[in-house]
Amino acid sequence: MGSAALEILGLVLCLVGWVGLILACGLPMWQVTAFLDHNIVTAQTTWKGLWMSCVVQSTGHMQCKVYDSVLALSTEVQAARALTVGAVLLALVALFVTLAGAQCTTCVTPGPAKARVALTGGALYAFCGLLALVPLCWFANIVVREFYDPTVPMSQKYELGAALYIGWAASALLMCGGGLVCCGAWVCAGRPDFSFPVKYSASRRPTTSGDYDKKNYV
Numbered sequence: 001m002g003s004a005a006l007e008i009l010g011l012v013l014c015l016v017g018w019v020g021l022i023l024a025c026g027l028p029m030w031q032v033t034a035f036l037d038h039n040i041v042t043a044q045t046t047w048k049g050l051w052m053s054c055v056v057q058s059t060g061h062m063q064c065k066v067y068d069s070v071l072a073l074s075t076e077v078q079a080a081r082a083l084t085v086g087a088v089l090l091a092l093v094a095l096f097v098t099l100a101g102a103q104c105t106t107c108v109t110p111g112p113a114k115a116r117v118a119l120t121g122g123a124l125y126a127f128c129g130l131l132a133l134v135p136l137c138w139f140a141n142i143v144v145r146e147f148y149d150p151t152v153p154m155s156q157k158y159e160l161g162a163a164l165y166i167g168w169a170a171s172a173l174l175m176c177g178g179g180l181v182c183c184g185a186w187v188c189a190g191r192p193d194f195s196f197p198v199k200y201s202a203s204r205r206p207t208t209s210g211d212y213d214k215k216n217y218v
Contacts, residue, residue, distance in 0.1 A: 003187040004103040007118060010180030011098055014125045017173030018091045021132055024167035025084045028054045028064060030139055031158035034147065049163060050081050076142055080135030084167075087132040091174065094124035098181055115185045122181030129174030136167045 028049030047054040054064040067073060100107040101117030108114040143160055146152050 003184040006180050006184030006187065007098075007102050008104065010122060010125075010177040010182075010184060011102065013173045013177030013180065014091070014094070014098070015177075017125075017129065017170045017177060018088070018095070020166055020170030020173065021084070021091065021128075022088055024136075024163045024170055025050060025088060027161075027163040027166070028052045029161035029163045030080075031143055032161045034157045034159045046158075047161065048158070049161075050077060050084065076135075076138055080139060083131060083135045087128045090124060090131065091128045094121050094128060094178075097121035097124060101185065103184075118185035119182055122178045122183075122185060125178030125181060126175050127178075129171040129178065132167060132171045132174065136164055136171065140164055 026049075028047045028051065030050065031048040033044075033046040044058065045056045047056065052064050052066045054062055056062045070078065098118060098121030099105055101114050101119070101121055103110070103114070103118075108117055140160055143158050147157050147159065
């Protein structure tokens with residue numbers, strides 16, 4: 001039961017991380033306007049994401065605009081789109097693979113092959129977390145570098161948005177969850193007695209007198 005609990009806990013963490021990664025991908029808050037002027041009264045705040053940019057007025061009114069052309073986007077935005085969407089889709093594949101190899105399901109016959117399937121699913125989840133870290137860290141590096149660049153005007157400086165922090169947390173959950181799934185599958189492969197007990201009862205055979213044999217076969 002110990003290895004099964006590890007797999008279930010890891011799968012739950014991976015699912016939460018997957019939802020967080022989808023949220024980070026869709027939110028338009030990868031870059032947020034930095035307030036560096038001495039005047040704290042600002043008319044508007046600008047948010048920039050992978051798919052749209054938003055302007056929030058001081059009155060609370062928000063207006064968002066989807067990017068018109070993909071080819072007109074910067075290289076980092078195009079790469080971040082591809083890597084983030086790829087990580088989300090790969091996590092979906094990892095979900096099906098992990099469910100097929102999990103000890104709480106009967107999709108695959110219990111044995112070493114089932115443990116290898118679960119191990120593959122956990123490794124895919126961990127790889128998804130690493131893959132999602134690439135665009136997140138790339139974007140953060142660009143924002144920080146431009147923030148401290150004296151040649152960049154004050155009005156064009158941005159800070160790290162909430163979507164980046166959500167993405168980092170999601171990546172950590174994916175890697176931790178994938179590691180737990182791998183540990184559970186590894187323990188199950190090495191110690192089958194730690195897995196879910198599976199018992200088979202043989203049918204009772206009739207005796208020469210016509211009665212059924214009352215012995216229990218387990």
